[in-house]
Amino acid sequence: MTHVQRAATLAAVASALVVSLAWADIAAPRRAALSNLLVQDCGSCHGLTMRGGLGPALTPEALAGKPPVMLRDVILHGRPGTPMPPWQPFLTVEEAEWLVQVLINGLVP
Numbered sequence: 001m002t003h004v005q006r007a008a009t010l011a012a013v014a015s016a017l018v019v020s021l022a023w024a025d026i027a028a029p030r031r032a033a034l035s036n037l038l039v040q041d042c043g044s045c046h047g048l049t050m051r052g053g054l055g056p057a058l059t060p061e062a063l064a065g066k067p068p069v070m071l072r073d074v075i076l077h078g079r080p081g082t083p084m085p086p087w088q089p090f091l092t093v094e095e096a097e098w099l100v101q102v103l104i105n106g107l108v109p
Helices: 003-023 028-046 068-077 093-104
Strands: none
Touching: 028 093, 068 093
């Protein structure tokens, strides 16, 4: 394994660890509200089954290989020049990380 490959692997593991730590910090009622947001708000552009629509698919297959921290940042800050809005006014960093974990694991309700 080259130095670059090791660094990439370490970055991926660190990103996954950061995202997984958020899972335990969110109370059940808020997780329910976030699940609803994921289906209703995210689903309005990404499709109710997250297979794509106006926005790209958010299935585990579509997200494979994408750093969780990058996905979190897209949720929080949006994508300028696209319909993807910033959700930072409504979500904490931990909540965005929780949403990323749900999407990566295919746990969309």
